[in-house]
Amino acid sequence: MANRIDETFSQLRAAGRKAFMPFVTAGDPSLAVTEALIRDLAKRGATHVELGLPYSDPVADGPTIQASFNRALAAGTKLDDIFAMVKHLRRDCHIPISAMGSYTLVARRGVARFLDEAKAAGIDGLIIPDLPLEEVEAMAPEAAARGLDQIMLVAPTTPPERAARIAARATGFIYYICVSGITGERTALPTDVGEHVAALRQSARVPVCVGFGISRPEHVRAVAAVADGVIVGSAIVRRVEEMAGRPAAEVVEHVGRYVEELVAALPR
Amino acid sequence: MLSQVPDNRGRFGPYGGQYVPETLMYAIRQLAAAYEKAKADPKFHEELDYYYRNYVGRPSPLYFARRATESWGGAKIYLKREDLNHTGAHKINNTLGQALLCLRMGKRRLIAETGAGQHGVATATAAALLGLECDVYMGAEDIRRQELNVFRMQAMGSRVVSVSSGQKTLKDATNEAFRDWMGSAETTHYCIGSTVGPEPFPKMVRDFQSIIGREVREQIRAAEGRWPDVIAACVGGGSNAAGIFYPFIDEADVALVGVEAGGLGLASGKHSATLGAGKPGVLHGMMTYVLQDAEGQTAAVHSVSAGLDYPGVGPEHAYWKDTGRVRYAMATDEEALAMFYELSRLEGIIPALESAHALVEAKKLAPQLGRDKIIVVNLSGRGDKDCVEVARLTGGAAK
Numbered sequence: 001m002a003n004r005i006d007e008t009f010s011q012l013r014a015a016g017r018k019a020f021m022p023f024v025t026a027g028d029p030s031l032a033v034t035e036a037l038i039r040d041l042a043k044r045g046a047t048h049v050e051l052g053l054p055y056s057d058p059v060a061d062g063p064t065i066q067a068s069f070n071r072a073l074a075a076g077t078k079l080d081d082i083f084a085m086v087k088h089l090r091r092d093c094h095i096p097i098s099a100m101g102s103y104t105l106v107a108r109r110g111v112a113r114f115l116d117e118a119k120a121a122g123i124d125g126l127i128i129p130d131l132p133l134e135e136v137e138a139m140a141p142e143a144a145a146r147g148l149d150q151i152m153l154v155a156p157t158t159p160p161e162r163a164a165r166i167a168a169r170a171t172g173f174i175y176y177i178c179v180s181g182i183t184g185e186r187t188a189l190p191t192d193v194g195e196h197v198a199a200l201r202q203s204a205r206v207p208v209c210v211g212f213g214i215s216r217p218e219h220v221r222a223v224a225a226v227a228d229g230v231i232v233g234s235a236i237v238r239r240v241e242e243m244a245g246r247p248a249a250e251v252v253e254h255v256g257r258y259v260e261e262l263v264a265a266l267p268r
Numbered sequence: 269m270l271s272q273v274p275d276n277r278g279r280f281g282p283y284g285g286q287y288v289p290e291t292l293m294y295a296i297r298q299l300a301a302a303y304e305k306a307k308a309d310p311k312f313h314e315e316l317d318y319y320y321r322n323y324v325g326r327p328s329p330l331y332f333a334r335r336a337t338e339s340w341g342g343a344k345i346y347l348k349r350e351d352l353n354h355t356g357a358h359k360i361n362n363t364l365g366q367a368l369l370c371l372r373m374g375k376r377r378l379i380a381e382t383g384a385g386q387h388g389v390a391t392a393t394a395a396a397l398l399g400l401e402c403d404v405y406m407g408a409e410d411i412r413r414q415e416l417n418v419f420r421m422q423a424m425g426s427r428v429v430s431v432s433s434g435q436k437t438l439k440d441a442t443n444e445a446f447r448d449w450m451g452s453a454e455t456t457h458y459c460i461g462s463t464v465g466p467e468p469f470p471k472m473v474r475d476f477q478s479i480i481g482r483e484v485r486e487q488i489r490a491a492e493g494r495w496p497d498v499i500a501a502c503v504g505g506g507s508n509a510a511g512i513f514y515p516f517i518d519e520a521d522v523a524l525v526g527v528e529a530g531g532l533g534l535a536s537g538k539h540s541a542t543l544g545a546g547k548p549g550v551l552h553g554m555m556t557y558v559l560q561d562a563e564g565q566t567a568a569v570h571s572v573s574a575g576l577d578y579p580g581v582g583p584e585h586a587y588w589k590d591t592g593r594v595r596y597a598m599a600t601d602e603e604a605l606a607m608f609y610e611l612s613r614l615e616g617i618i619p620a621l622e623s624a625h626a627l628v629e630a631k632k633l634a635p636q637l638g639r640d641k642i643i644v645v646n647l648s649g650r651g652d653k654d655c656v657e658v659a660r661l662t663g664g665a666a667k
Contacts, residue, residue: 056565057439057551059446060289066433079563103287104550108564130287130553134277157294157453166290180291181451 004096004124005149005172008047009207009228018266019173019209019229020045020220022236022259023100025052025068027077029240031085033248037240040252042095045263050127050211050231053082053101060129062184064234068241079105083121090122098125098151098172103135111139115146125149125172133166144171154200156180156190163196164203173207173229174200178214184234186213194226217265224266232262270593271517273584278467281590283583286466288553292446295453300468302373307475312368319364320479323397324354328480330487330644335614342634343497343641347617348484348512350648357620357649358480358508359390363459365476367394370457377401377456381445383410383438383504384575384622385417386649387461392426394459402426405444409436410574413657435568438504438578442552462505463582466553470582477511484644485515492642498633500525501646502625503596504540504576506585508648513594514584523595525633526585527625529571530598538570542581543589543596551580557589572601572661573621575649599628607631608651608658609665620649621658 002010012019022041026034038049054072058065086097099118106114106128118126126143128136133152140150149172154163157180167174178193179186193210200208210223211231223230239258243251273280286296306312320326329352333345350358363380370378378395380402382388388404395402404421408430411418418428434440442464449458463470463477488496499516501509503526516522531539539545542557549558551566559567559579571577588594599607607624610631611617619627623646630645637643651658659665 056434057443059443059552060291060450062447070433073565102550102564104558104560105564107548107550107555108560108562129289130550132286132288132290132293134286134293153290155289155291155294157291159294162293177291179451180453182447 003147003149004094005048005098008096009173012047018224019047019207020263020266021048021050021209021229021231022046023050023052023231023233024240025054025065025072025237026082026085027054027072027075028068028237029071029244030075031077031081033251035085035089036248036252037255038089038095039093040256041259042093044256044260046095046259048096048098048229050233051097051099053079053099053105055102055105058102060182062182062234064238065183068237079109083117086121086123096124097122098127098149099123100127100129103128103131106139111142115142115148119146119148123148125151127151127175129153133162133169136169140169151175153177156192156196160199163200167200167204170204170206173209174204175231176200176208176210176227177212178210179212183212185215189213189219189222193223197227217261220262220265269518270591271514273587274467274471278471280584280587282548283555283586284467284470285555286553287550287555288466289450291450292453295449296466298373299369302369303468303472306369306372316365316368324360324364325352326479327483328352330484330491332491333615336611339614340631340634342639343637343643345630345634346488346496346642346644347647348480348644350480350508350646351617351620351623351650355390355393356652357386357390358477358511359387359461360393361479361511362461362473362476362507363387363390363394366457366459367398367400370400370459371398373457375455375457377452378459379403379405379445379448379456380459380461381405381438381441382461383441383577384573384653385410385414385421386575386653388428389417389420391459392421392424395426396424403429403448405429405431405441405448407435407437407441408432410438413574414653415656417653437574439566446552462507463510463584464505464552464554464580470554470584473507474510474514474584477507478514480508480511480646481513481515484512488644495519495522496642496644497637498523498525498643500527500626500630500643502527502576502622502648503543503581503585504529504578504622505580506582508646510582510584512646517593524593525629526594526596527629528596528598529573529576529625530600531570533600540569540571540576540578541598542579543585544598548586554580554583556583556586557581572604573625575620575622576625597629599625603628605658605662608654617647618651619647620651621654623648
């Protein structure tokens with residue numbers, strides 16, 4: 001069942017272009033700003049969005065995203081309001097959205113209800129970083145039944161045979177984590193990204209996107225040369241944080257300019 | 269048989285599992301394989317047993333508490349003296365096992381989370397003993413409450429990393445330890461301190477701690493010629509309780525009672541009674557009972573005892589609760605503080621605040637059971653670490 005994620009990748013592939021996927025935390029500093037940001041990022045050349053569902057104890061995330069989750073939670077952000085925001089956004093914005101959140105949030109609501117509500121809101125895929133291959137069957141068939149993609153992650157520490165099994169299971173795209181460790185900006189990326197991505201592409205039925213540590217145009221250039229898409233998280237979240245207390249339009253402009261710089265580094 | 273868990277997917281009934289980022293799966297699988305290999309290797313057990321006997325001072329005595337028995341007016345009270353272990357608590361049983369595994373995996377660095385500091389001290393001790401590097405994550409609030417243990421860890425050459433996120437207690441220290449491990453797993457073993465986390469940790473920590481219950485089996489046979497009627501232990505993450513319960517799980521006539529931290533009482537919302545007031549959910553890599561809000565956000569927890577101040581609990585305890593094999597009770601801060609002094613004055617044993625929770629339940633049960641019955645309480649740690657905080661809370665110890 002092709003959804004917005006798959007359709008956008010097909011279009012990009014046909015045009016010989018790469019995906020650019022910014023990460024934004026839902027509700028930091030408010031859901032109104034998050035909605036405005038997504039709408040603006042789509043206009044500035046983002047092809048997909050990763051929407052972070054704030055959680056109190058994200059073990060895969062570094063200080064920048066943790067702090068942003070805490071701000072969103074302190075602002076009273078609730079899952080129902082996040083889904084309502086996406087639904088509102090969908091009146092005029094059709095960029096593919098993958099929700100990223102801990103399985104804790106899914107388990108609390110119940111897998112079926114969570115997926116029904118995500119689907120009804122207009123979410124296209126799910127990135128559940130604490131649901132590895134060993135546990136994913138609790139969710140993946142239910143997601144597939146609703147036409148939602150279950151995006152699987154592969155790490156540099158994943159052995160090749162296991163990476164192949166994950167790649168075969170993933171729908172939507174594969175999220176290759178290019179550095180061992182938590183989310184956060186890095187000055188330099190590892191040199192083995194191309195090698196890992198090439199190996200993944202051998203067994204993958206879906207595109208391979210790369211994230212973690214990416215913050216500079218030269219990173220974007222290097223990753224886009226080897227992968228189908230580039231994911232940028234902490235560097236964007238930090239720019240939202242820098243504009244704390246400022247009017248929404250200024251936040252959007254500040255983040256938007258940065259994203260334009262990164263998008264400009266993609267091959268045309 | 270209730271003892272035949274977890275299954276090969278790390279499940280205790282519906283609980284347990286491996287809810288961790290892919291980045292950690294390599295280290296977790298490596299650990300599971302190393303543990304299975306070690307478990308089947310007599311040399312590993314010989315080595316661990318050597319340290320238990322010559323370094324920890326095992327077996328720890330099972331002591332008949334005559335004055336407590338008389339005072340509480342009922343069942344005979346026996347204390348399993350884990351407080352007499354080197355470092356003053358049961359935690360060393362586990363850290364020595366994991367430190368030996370760390371060496372077997374060719375890793376040279378240990379990391380740990382700690383609440384009261386007892387697991388941190390036990391990890392720092394094992395690291396010093398075996399020449400390993402060691403970093404211990406500890407909440408800033410716990411660092412304040414447990415100054416002595418911070419000094420002990422540092423004196424043994426470990427680094428204590430202050431954690432200022434969240435509530436600045438055990439849960440937050442655990443998050444940081446996981447985050448460290450995300451980037452360091454190739455050289456570092458995460459020496460988790462309780463029967464919590466992803467498979468194989470809950471099973472492995474239970475196995476290392478089961479030395480407690482195995483010794484009790486022999487000791488109570490020698491002393492009384494029969495099994496005890498009740499075994500009581502405090503439950504935070506649940507390792508000392510799992511250690512004394514597990515060897516008795518299939519002995520249906522031995523009642524098992526876990527005692528959680530009731531804090532200021534359930535109605536106050538300020539407690540850590542995960543099994544008493546929580547619901548099934550996911551935390552720190554495991555499906556178990558958790559204290560969280562309707563959205564799944566972890567709830568704030570409270571206990572006077574830093575070692576029980578945790579919003580989750582070992583998945584095997586969740587399983588034992590649901591199957592009815594173990595009854596879970598609670599003791600409040602006030603009751604635990606009173607018991608801290610009561611046992612000190614009755615027996616000349618200053619108990620850890622954690623262990624005082626278990627003693628509170630024993631005192632309640634003793635008169636109900638009657639004089640021909642036997643209660644074994646796991647005295648999981650000594651109270652030296654709590655003296656400064658108890659003095660602060662109670663205005664000194666003078667009568």
